[in-house]
Each structure stands twice: as structure tokens, then as C-alpha cells.
Amino acid sequence: MIPYGRQQIDDEDVQAVLEVLHSDWLTTGPMVARFEQAFASSIGVSEAVAVNSGTAALHAAYAALGITTGDEVIVPALTFAATANAAVYLGAKPMFADVDLHTGLIDPESVASRITVRTKAIVAVDYAGQPCNYAALRALADRYDLALVADACHALGAQNGKRSVGSLADISTFSFHPVKPITTAEGGMATTDNPDLAKRMRRFRNHGIDTDHRERATKGTWAYEMVDLGFNYRLSDLQCALGLAQLSRLAAWTARRQEIAQRYDAEFFGLSSVRPLRHREGVTHAYHLYVVRLAGENMRSTLFYKLRASGIGANVHYLPVYLHPYYQHVHGTQPGLCPNAEELYRQILSLPIFPAMSNTDVEMVARQVVEIVH
Ligand SMILES: *Cc1c(COP(=O)(O)O)cnc(C)c1O
Numbered sequence: 001m002i003p004y005g006r007q008q009i010d011d012e013d014v015q016a017v018l019e020v021l022h023s024d025w026l027t028t029g030p031m032v033a034r035f036e037q038a039f040a041s042s043i044g045v046s047e048a049v050a051v052n053s054g055t056a057a058l059h060a061a062y063a064a065l066g067i068t069t070g071d072e073v074i075v076p077a078l079t080f081a082a083t084a085n086a087a088v089y090l091g092a093k094p095m096f097a098d099v100d101l102h103t104g105l106i107d108p109e110s111v112a113s114r115i116t117v118r119t120k121a122i123v124a125v126d127y128a129g130q131p132c133n134y135a136a137l138r139a140l141a142d143r144y145d146l147a148l149v150a151d152a153c154h155a156l157g158a159q160n161g162k163r164s165v166g167s168l169a170d171i172s173t174f175s176f177h178p179v180k181p182i183t184t185a186e187g188g189m190a191t192t193d194n195p196d197l198a199k200r201m202r203r204f205r206n207h208g209i210d211t212d213h214r215e216r217a218t219k220g221t222w223a224y225e226m227v228d229l230g231f232n233y234r235l236s237d238l239q240c241a242l243g244l245a246q247l248s249r250l251a252a253w254t255a256r257r258q259e260i261a262q263r264y265d266a267e268f269f270g271l272s273s274v275r276p277l278r279h280r281e282g283v284t285h286a287y288h289l290y291v292v293r294l295a296g297e298n299m300r301s302t303l304f305y306k307l308r309a310s311g312i313g314a315n316v317h318y319l320p321v322y323l324h325p326y327y328q329h330v331h332g333t334q335p336g337l338c339p340n341a342e343e344l345y346r347q348i349l350s351l352p353i354f355p356a357m358s359n360t361d362v363e364m365v366a367r368q369v370v371e372i373v374h
Contacts, residue, residue: 026236027238036240045191050243051233052186052188059231061201064201064204071118078344080317084096093118097113097114097338098339103277105132111140125151126151126152134148181254208228264276264365289350303349316349
């Protein structure tokens with residue numbers, strides 16, 4: 001079976017984890033800061049805060065921005081549920097904005113229509129690995145005095161002009177789940193240029209305590225204070241060592257993903273039955289996903305099941321979040337809220353793309369797709 005995405009673990013990853021296993025610190029040791037610093041400098045920001053999932057990064061980001069009960073947070077409809085759920089964790093209400101039909105990216109006009117006096121933040125999701133229209137989102141955030149968050153879980157390695165994703169919002173979040181651009185099994189990161197936000201997120205990941213275990217050991221003191229309510233969202237040294245080893249290969253992996261996408265683009269060029277999502281001008285796409293639009297829901301289903309039968313694991317990203325039963329039942333959301341996201345949902349399929357995929361496999365997948373839809 002060729003999956004839609006998968007991790008790549010090499011000897012250097014195994015070696016890096018083994019070294020930590022034989023060291024004094026399995027968690028909250030020296031690898032955390034090393035991974036954070038390498039990650040921050042690879043993106044060009046001053047602060048990176050490691051946490052144990054992308055979801056924890058979103059939760060920490062929203063909490064650090066002061067999002068709380070009664071606030072509204074604008075999120076795109078076409079995303080993984082965690083983007084919205086993290087607002088609900090804090091008692092805030094996710095307001096779903098529609099997406100552009102050609103890119104699947106949050107539509108700034110729809111965002112503007114969702115702004116109320118209760119709005120606290122806009123969350124951009126770099127769907128499939130392509131940066132959103134940050135200029136328009138920043139202008140809206142500035143005009144209404146809102147925070148801008150980037151859920152960049154798809155987009156590590158992407159750029160908007162010359163600036164890396166991770167440096168385009170007040171806080172940006174990443175996931176290191178195995179299908180994401182780099183992995184620590186489970187893991188996440190939040191980046192920012194604001195030291196105060198970074199400090200709050202570091203506290204939030206450690207029960208709201210103002211020092212961590214290693215700082216106290218180094219200073220030779222037992223005293224600590226819990227100054228806020230927090231969680232145990234720490235990322236272990238084993239995982240940070242793995243992340244650090246993975247990060248060194250990110251540039252090569254992103255280049256390989258782009259190469260695979262170009263091969264798919266060439267195979268589907270000029271077809272009306274299989275249309276890849278549009279690539280925006282002036283951005284470097286990280287291609288976490290390679291998403292095509294099919295003629296309709298029936299064709300999408302047929303293609304999904306026939307590909308599966310021939311050992312190709314395509315997938316659908318995503319059911320608009322507000323159509324999940326939880327949101328419909330608990331938050332009262334209904335079909336019709338975001339027409340473009342609903343239309344896209346019926347048409348989209350994510351084809352396999354990951355750095356270790358061979359050119360032969362890419363061609364085989366593309367030919368199967370074309371054969372099935374014709
Ligand atoms: C993967 C993902 C998350 C959640 O990350 P986890 O590490 O699985 O918690 C959040 N948002 C988006 C857009 C994602 O793709």
C-alpha cells in the first residue's frame with residue numbers, strides 16, 4: 001500500500017535517539033533548547049517553544065494571546081478539527097470563515113464578514129502547505145486590533161516571498177505527527193518574535209510553573225511557583241533529538257515534495273476531470289498534501305475506492321469542521337455556512353506525496369488516476 005503520506009526515519013535519527021536514551025535527561029533536558037533554537041533559526045524568528053503535539057501548540061498559542069470565555073476566534077472551515085477545538089478548550093467560540101475555491105485557503109473577505117466586537121484572533125491555515133494571503137489577513141488584524149495566528153501544521157518549509165512560514169503571524173504553530181513535514185512521533189512547536197508570548201507558552205506547557213525542573217536543578221533550589229493554570233504539554237528529550245535530526249533534512253525533503261508535485265502537475269496538465277488546486281503567485285509551497293479536484297462527489301468516491309483496491313491510499317482533507325456532529329449538536333452549526341468549503345469537500349482527494357516516494361510510484365499513481373476518471 002502506498003499511503004498518502006509517511007515519515008522517513010534514517011540511521012542518524014535512530015542514533016540521535018539512542019544517545020539521549022543513554023544520557024541523564026530523558027525529558028526537559030538539553031535537547032529541548034537545542035531543538036527550539038535550531039527550529040527558530042531555520043525559520044528566522046527569535047523564539048520557538050516545543051510542545052507535545054500540534055494541538056497543544058494551538059492551545060498554548062490561543063491561551064498566551066489571552067483568548068478566553070466569550071471570545072470569538074475566526075478559523076477556516078477547511079482544516080483539521082484541532083484548529084477550532086483549541087478555541088473551545090478555552091471557552092471561546094470558533095467562527096468559521098469560508099475558503100477560496102481554487103486554493104482551499106481562508107478567504108480574507110469571508111474573514112472580514114465574521115468579525116464582531118467579540119473577535120480576538122484570526123487563524124490562518126496554510127492548507128496543503130501553501131501560505132495564505134498574509135498581507136490581507138495582517139491588514140484585517142491590524143485594522144480591528146486582532147491577533148493573527150498561523151496554524152502552519154502543513155507548511156513547515158514553505159515561504160511567502162522571501163519570508164518563511166512561521167514568521168508571518170504573531171504566533172505560528174507546527175505539528176510533528178508522522179505524516180507532517182518532519183516528525184517526532186507526536187510533537188509540536190509554536191514560533192513567535194514576542195518574548196512575552198514565548199514565556200507564557202513555556203509556562204503553559206509546564207503546569208503554569210515559572211521554572212522547569214532542569215532550571216531548578218541547575219540553580220540548586222527546590223522552590224517554584226505555579227503562577228497560572230497550565231498543562232503537561234512538554235516534549236521529551238528523546239523526541240527533541242529526533243526532531244533535530246529530522247530538521248537537518250527538511251530542505252531536501254521539501255525540494256523532493258515540490259519535484260513530486262511538478263510531476264503530478266505535468267501528468268494532469270490540461271485535463272478538466274482532474275484539476276490540482278491552484279498554486280499562488282510568489283509563494284513557495286511545502287506540499288504536505290497534493291490535492292486534486294474531481295468532477296463531483298461520485299467521481300471522488302469511485303476514485304478513492306478504486307485507488308484503494310490497487311494499493312494506493314488517497315485521503316480526503318477535510319470535512320468542513322462545522323459539519324462534524326459535535327459542532328452541529330453542541331455549537332448549532334449547520335450546512336450552508338461556508339459554501340466553497342462544502343463544494344470543495346465533495347470534490348477533493350489528497351494523492352500520495354512524501355519524500356521517499358519514487359518517480360515510478362508517482363507516475364503509476366497519476367496514470368491510475370487518469371485511467372479511472374476517463
Ligand atoms: C496535524 C494538524 C494539527 C494537529 O496536530 P497534532 O500534532 O496531530 O496535534 C492541527 N492543525 C492542522 C492543520 C493539522 O494538519
